[in-house]
Structure formats: structure tokens, C-alpha cells
Amino acid sequence: MSAPMETARKVADAVLYEGYLLYPYRASAAKNRLRWQFGVLVPPGFTATAEPSASVTECLLEGSANALLRLRLRFLHVRRRRVERAENGGFLPVHELECDARTHLTFDEATEREAEAVLPMPHLLGAERTVVVRVPGDRSEEPILAASGDAIGRVVMEHRPVRAVLRVRAERLPGPYGLLKLRVRLENATEPAWPGAMREEALRDSLVSAHLVIGVTAGAFLSMLDPPEWARRAAEGCRNENTWPVLVGGAGRRDVMLSSPIILYDHPEIAPESPGELFDSTEMDEMLHLRTLTLTEEEKREARATDPRAAEIIQRAGDLPPELVERLHGVIRHLGKPARTPWWDPEAEDEASPDTGSVIVGGVRIARGSRVRLVPGKRRADAHDMFLTGRTAQVEAVLLDLDGGRYLAVTLDDDLGADLHRSHGRFLYFAPDEVEPVAGGETSS
Structure with a gap:
């Protein structure tokens, strides 16, 4: 993996888990009962909500007629986690099961999925190329054992198979600048397990937090937010549906584009002071950290049982040393002379x-x-x-x-x-x- 793609991955990970599980990180919290809000591509034909089954990314490149295009699809694959109690020689689904002071909850999780394709740009000019991504389903069981060794229940985890299709093409734009327009259509082509299912079931057949990381060699992307004046009309002619393409990597780099389901600016960065993922990149780490510390022991117990990633947050909040907590309070990135003298300064005009x-x-x-x-x-x-x-x-x-x-x-x-x-x-x-x-x-x- 190239360094620019790895830099882009850090931002893409924040996009991937945006809204995965929100404070107070408990399954019973109202905000965690309606989950997976960003970048959801539902299976075709699902109409219980207005969520789309496809996204379209269009962006501009220069000097890329002979480039290699590296296309990386990333999404979360919902995994059903069902707790069952042993009863009369069989198992009965339950919402919650206690075992030796540990709580097991029925609550869906998600698994990261990633697929990559490398496509020569000459093969995309004037011809659509199709990339099919298949993720098989699976099922696993974990016994819930008491201290005596007796099985009092089990946790059943299941992925349903999903199928995605990427349709990629490029075209030369008229003019002296040698601009190329890249178009990538991402489709959820999964056959729903239950036609007419409610959203909770459809999500298990969906691509959640779906986004693209697009890299190019021997060429460069143009900013879609602030294109150069000579390319502004071409940028305005690009059509993006359910996605927001921005440049990623260090400032000034133009070889990687992130097509994000949430609105970002060019060259977004993860704050180096952030101690770890909190699943809400639109909030302040300090606030979420301090609020997590205020949870009662009973609330923390439920949060740990809700999701393994929530358990990590609870643990990290309790273990974060004071000097790292202080770093969350704020930092000065740049110092410079103000454009105007403040009015309270005696020397102000x-x-x-x-x-x-x-x-x-x-x-x-x-x-x-x-x-x-x-x-x-x-x-x-x-x-x-x-x-x-x-x-x-x-x-x-x-x-x-x-x-x-x-x-x-x-x-x-x-x-x-x-x-x-x-x-x-x-x-x-x-x-x-x-x-x-x-x-x-x-x-x-």
C-alpha cells in the first residue's frame, strides 16, 4: 500500500465508523436504536425508506491518460448477533443473558470489508469496465459457559452474503488542458433475503458507510471544492450522487481522492491528539471522553455488553493518563499576526x-x-x-x-x-x- 493511500486510510476509517455507535454507547439508548445513518446503500427494490441502492462519483484528472487507477471500495457488513438461552435441550432467543456477572446482549455488529481493483486508464476511455465484488455469508456460534463449565446459552453470529458492482469509465473533455472525467457508479446488487423486509433486516443486505478511495499514478486529481478557474465549468458539470469527493493526503497532494458519504473539506486530517475512535468525528474528543467518565457502573456494564468496540472506549476513558486528557482540551495549530488590529488595542484606528x-x-x-x-x-x-x-x-x-x-x-x-x-x-x-x-x-x- 502506498504512503498516500495509507494516509487516506486513516481519514477513511473515521468515515467508515462515523455513527457506528453513539454516546452513551449503550444498546438501550434511543440514538442507538436506529443505527447506520451514513453511506447506506440498500439492496435494490427496498422501498421502506428513501435510502439509495447506488452512488455515483464523478471527478476530474489531468495528465492521467496513461495512468493506473487504483480503486478501493470499503464498507461495513452488518453481522447479526443473537443471544440464545439453553432450554429443554434446545436454544431460545433472548434479548439478554447474565452469566457469572457478565452480560450478553442481542445487538448487531459490523465487519470491515474492502476490495481493490487496479485499472489502466486507457482501458477506461470511452468504455465502461465492471468490477464485481462478492462477499460470502457465514455463521458461527460461541457457547456461553458458566464457571462450572455448563453451557447456559450461546451467541450466534451471522453475515448474509452481499454483492457490489463498480461501473467505471473515463472520457476526455474538450479543450487544451487534457482533462479527463472519471465516473464510478457503485451499486448494491445483493438479492434481499426477504422482499418487503423492514429496515433492520434490509441493513444486513446493505453496504453500510460505503465509500471509495481512488488513487492515480502519473497524473493528478483536481479539487472539486475549489477547482482552478480554467476547470471550474468542467467541475460544475460533474454529477455526484450520495457521495462527496475530496482530496486526501498531505496538503498539496493530488494523487488520492476520497469519495465520502459525509461532507468533508479537501485534505481532512485526524487530530494527532485524539487517543482513539469515538465513532462521532463531528464531536469533540474531550467532551465525549469526560461524558464517558460520568457513566454509572451499571451503564458501563451495559455499554461493555453492547459492543466490543464500546468496551474499548470505556476502558480507554478510564485508563487515559492526565497529561493526555489535558491535550484534548485544545491546541494552537498556527500562530500569525491578525489581519487587523483588535478594536480594544489602544493603537487601533x-x-x-x-x-x-x-x-x-x-x-x-x-x-x-x-x-x-x-x-x-x-x-x-x-x-x-x-x-x-x-x-x-x-x-x-x-x-x-x-x-x-x-x-x-x-x-x-x-x-x-x-x-x-x-x-x-x-x-x-x-x-x-x-x-x-x-x-x-x-x-x-
């Missing part, structure tokens, strides 16, 4: 002061005391912000951040508590392009 600063909006000078109409829908779609659309407000201050951006602190004209908010300095904040001047409400120069 007058225009940086909230009391005297101003900004031009629609050709009108807006400063403290100006009246504006709020139009947050131009930038945001939050319900609370939309409720404010069209309402008028008074500007209380024009603020300047360290990067030179300006913001308006306002109080609503029809807010009966405006004076109270003003006395406590509790304002609503908007960017200049989220307001419009009210006629007669401008401030004179």
Missing part, C-alpha cells in the same frame, strides 16, 4: 471601534444608530433566522474581527425587551450582506 465603525451597504453608510431590514435568507437557512426575515432593527455596533470581517450587532425594533438586551449587551449578529438599509435610517457622515 477609530474605524475599528464598535462605537464609531461603519460599513457601506447598498451605497449607504451603516453605523451605530442606523436602522436596517434583516434578510438572513441570503446566507442562512436556520428556522430561527428565517423568522426574522423582513423585520427591522437598530444597529448597536459595527464589529471588526481579527480577519478584517465586519458584523452588525442589532436589536429588533419590535422587541419589547430591546432596552434590557441593550443594557446587557445581548444582541443579534448579522453580516453586512444579511441586511438592507431602511430609508431614512442611514447615519450621516
Whole structure:
């Protein structure tokens, strides 16, 4: 495995297990009763939910007409874990079984699956190539033994077979730049075990957290988030369905693309301070670690029984030394001089002061005391912000951040508590392009 692909794998692993099991890591928690939310490709014909059975990745490459394309499919394969109690010479499925102070729970797990194909780019130009991935089913049993050696039950684990199909093609784009457009369609081609099954059953025939890691030799990918200007129209013509392709690897590298089921930025990285997987990369490690420590002993017992990976989190949270806990609190990545002098600095210019600063909006000078109409829908779609659309407000201050951006602190004209908010300095904040001047409400120069 190449170094760039290995670097990409660390990020891809975080994508693979995003949402696998959420705090408080217990099977009984409401948030863990409806699982597997990201990158689920259900079997074709499953209609109980609106989840897709396929994804499409389209991206751009340059200088790659003779390259080798390394395509790696990765997903989680749901494994049914059923606890059964020994009874009358047979076994009876149960939700929970206690044995010598250890709890065994019926709760699905997942196994990592990976398949790789290497395809010469000339073979993809103008011709679709198909790669079929078959993962066989399996079944295993583990006895639950009491201290006396008697079998009081068993754990039955089962994978159902799944089948995936990758359809890959490339085309030359017109123009002087030698651009290639790569298209990869990933399909779940599994035959469902029970047509018309509910989601819990269909997930066992699904590709969960499905994503692609695509590497190229003798060529380079273009960023789909921030393409060069000469390639912007071509990038806008790419169609991605149920996936989000981004560059991965060290900053500046363009030989590996991650087609992710969750939205990422180019060159995402795993924080070196992170002590291990917490299955929620959108949260702070420190917060999840401290919350895990607050679980009661009974809650920890259930979490350990829920999933082996949850048991690792519980163990790690208890064993993490203080110096590593402190590292989770935060870190400064870069130091640099601010773009503007902070307004509280005595050397700051007058225009940086909230009391005297101003900004031009629609050709009108807006400063403290100006009246504006709020139009947050131009930038945001939050319900609370939309409720404010069209309402008028008074500007209380024009603020300047360290990067030179300006913001308006306002109080609503029809807010009966405006004076109270003003006395406590509790304002609503908007960017200049989220307001419009009210006629007669401008401030004179």
C-alpha cells in the first residue's frame, strides 16, 4: 500500500465508523436504536425508506491518460448477533443473558470489508469496465459457559452474503488542458433475503458507510471544492450522487481522492491528539471522553455488553493518563499576526471601534444608530433566522474581527425587551450582506 493511500486510510476509517455507535454507547439508548445513518446503500427494490441502492462519483484528472487507477471500495457488513438461552435441550432467543456477572446482549455488529481493483486508464476511455465484488455469508456460534463449565446459552453470529458492482469509465473533455472525467457508479446488487423486509433486516443486505478511495499514478486529481478557474465549468458539470469527493493526503497532494458519504473539506486530517475512535468525528474528543467518565457502573456494564468496540472506549476513558486528557482540551495549530488590529488595542484606528465603525451597504453608510431590514435568507437557512426575515432593527455596533470581517450587532425594533438586551449587551449578529438599509435610517457622515 502506498504512503498516500495509507494516509487516506486513516481519514477513511473515521468515515467508515462515523455513527457506528453513539454516546452513551449503550444498546438501550434511543440514538442507538436506529443505527447506520451514513453511506447506506440498500439492496435494490427496498422501498421502506428513501435510502439509495447506488452512488455515483464523478471527478476530474489531468495528465492521467496513461495512468493506473487504483480503486478501493470499503464498507461495513452488518453481522447479526443473537443471544440464545439453553432450554429443554434446545436454544431460545433472548434479548439478554447474565452469566457469572457478565452480560450478553442481542445487538448487531459490523465487519470491515474492502476490495481493490487496479485499472489502466486507457482501458477506461470511452468504455465502461465492471468490477464485481462478492462477499460470502457465514455463521458461527460461541457457547456461553458458566464457571462450572455448563453451557447456559450461546451467541450466534451471522453475515448474509452481499454483492457490489463498480461501473467505471473515463472520457476526455474538450479543450487544451487534457482533462479527463472519471465516473464510478457503485451499486448494491445483493438479492434481499426477504422482499418487503423492514429496515433492520434490509441493513444486513446493505453496504453500510460505503465509500471509495481512488488513487492515480502519473497524473493528478483536481479539487472539486475549489477547482482552478480554467476547470471550474468542467467541475460544475460533474454529477455526484450520495457521495462527496475530496482530496486526501498531505496538503498539496493530488494523487488520492476520497469519495465520502459525509461532507468533508479537501485534505481532512485526524487530530494527532485524539487517543482513539469515538465513532462521532463531528464531536469533540474531550467532551465525549469526560461524558464517558460520568457513566454509572451499571451503564458501563451495559455499554461493555453492547459492543466490543464500546468496551474499548470505556476502558480507554478510564485508563487515559492526565497529561493526555489535558491535550484534548485544545491546541494552537498556527500562530500569525491578525489581519487587523483588535478594536480594544489602544493603537487601533477609530474605524475599528464598535462605537464609531461603519460599513457601506447598498451605497449607504451603516453605523451605530442606523436602522436596517434583516434578510438572513441570503446566507442562512436556520428556522430561527428565517423568522426574522423582513423585520427591522437598530444597529448597536459595527464589529471588526481579527480577519478584517465586519458584523452588525442589532436589536429588533419590535422587541419589547430591546432596552434590557441593550443594557446587557445581548444582541443579534448579522453580516453586512444579511441586511438592507431602511430609508431614512442611514447615519450621516
